[in-house]
Amino acid sequence: MNRAVLTGWLAVSFAVFAVGCSRRSASEGEAAGTSPASVVAESVLTDEGIGQRLREVVGFGPRASGSEGAKQLREWMIRGLEESGWKVERQVFVSTTPQGEVEFVNVIARFGAGGEGGGGKGSRAILCTHYDTKKFSTIEFLGANDGGSGTAGLLEFARALAVEPRLASRVDLVFFDGEEAVQQFSESDGLYGSRYYAQQLRQSGEAGRYGCAILWDMIGDKQLGLTVPSDTPVELMRGLEEAAGRVGLSGRVGRFSGPILDDHVPLQHIAGIPSMDLIDFDYLPWHTADDGLDAVSGASVREVALMTLEMLRDRLR
Numbered sequence: 567m568n569r570a571v572l573t574g575w576l577a578v579s580f581a582v583f584a585v586g587c588s589r590r591s592a593s594e595g596e597a598a599g600t601s602p603a604s605v606v607a608e609s610v611l612t613d614e615g616i617g618q619r620l621r622e623v624v625g626f627g628p629r630a631s632g633s634e635g636a637k638q639l640r641e642w643m644i645r646g647l648e649e650s651g652w653k654v655e656r657q658v659f660v661s662t663t664p665q666g667e668v669e670f671v672n673v674i675a676r677f678g679a680g681g682e683g684g685g686g687k688g689s690r691a692i693l694c695t696h697y698d699t700k701k702f703s704t705i706e707f708l709g710a711n712d713g714g715s716g717t718a719g720l721l722e723f724a725r726a727l728a729v730e731p732r733l734a735s736r737v738d739l740v741f742f743d744g745e746e747a748v749q750q751f752s753e754s755d756g757l758y759g760s761r762y763y764a765q766q767l768r769q770s771g772e773a774g775r776y777g778c779a780i781l782w783d784m785i786g787d788k789q790l791g792l793t794v795p796s797d798t799p800v801e802l803m804r805g806l807e808e809a810a811g812r813v814g815l816s817g818r819v820g821r822f823s824g825p826i827l828d829d830h831v832p833l834q835h836i837a838g839i840p841s842m843d844l845i846d847f848d849y850l851p852w853h854t855a856d857d858g859l860d861a862v863s864g865a866s867v868r869e870v871a872l873m874t875l876e877m878l879r880d881r882l883r
């Protein structure tokens with residue numbers, strides 16, 4: 567992600583009139599919140615389980631797009647997703663980067679009937695992250711938070727959602743490749759995976775099925791404090807704040823002073839899906855050799871997962 571001004575993106579964007587997945591009534595939300603299935607889903611999400619996933623993801627070493635580390639991580643991720651009942655699609659494409667052509671692979675997971683199309687306008691949600699790490703020649707960059715936290719969290723979230731098949735079947739889990747810029751973020755460098763994914767969604771005419779997209783990026787800081795971009799759609803921000811309040815995590819949600827260029831931007835401005843970025847950009851080890859396991863916590867990732875789960879339950883029906 568990058569602090570860059572979004573001028574270029576906004577110049578090619580179009581207005582997003584939808585206001586995100588429609589809300590359920592309070593009574594429906596209460597009923598869902600007390601169902602036995604929902605208790606089980608939370609119990610799958612443990613600090614220890616997510617911490618273990620973090621160690622496993624980081625254990626693959628540097629995971630820059632096109633690298634052996636990225637490939638091995640990806641195949642391990644896919645096995646885990648399939649073991650918990652998700653159908654996985656590899657979205658393979660080649661893009662020209664400042665260092666030549668690179669093959670990128672987005673990983674898209676759908677559950678049950680969710681992979682077979684159908685579903686009305688705005689009836690589905692996208693929950694996404696990036697699994698690549700930034701390539702450095704000077705340091706061994708492990709990206710425990712930047713790349714690792716979202717990946718580990720989403721893998722555990724997939725296991726948790728699987729015990730709520732009805733909800734799981736309404737969510738696409740997407741692990742983007744190529745979030746990181748090879749040199750510097752621009753309209754043609756960085757966000758490779760999300761740009762391609764959003765273009766495909768737009769061209770297929772399927773984008774309208776998705777009422778909202780939620781991105782996780784750098785959610786593992788031991789001192790978690792989300793800095794949600796200032797240009798987040800109002801309806802999604804309200805939904806997040808209400809969900810965080812219901813699970814007792816209001817104190818974790820804050821606002822960034824401006825927009826942030828991250829994988830949610832192509833989803834919003836190319837695919838036209840109301841999108842938000844759950845990110846903690848107040849992270850000193852960002853893009854340094856210190857972004858390792860000592861800087862992250864499974865408990866932080868779990869908190870973001872719990873508020874997201876609450877938000878999805880409330881907004882998908």
Ligand SMILES: [Zn+2]
Nearest residue numbers: 567700712746
């Ligand atoms: Zn990064």
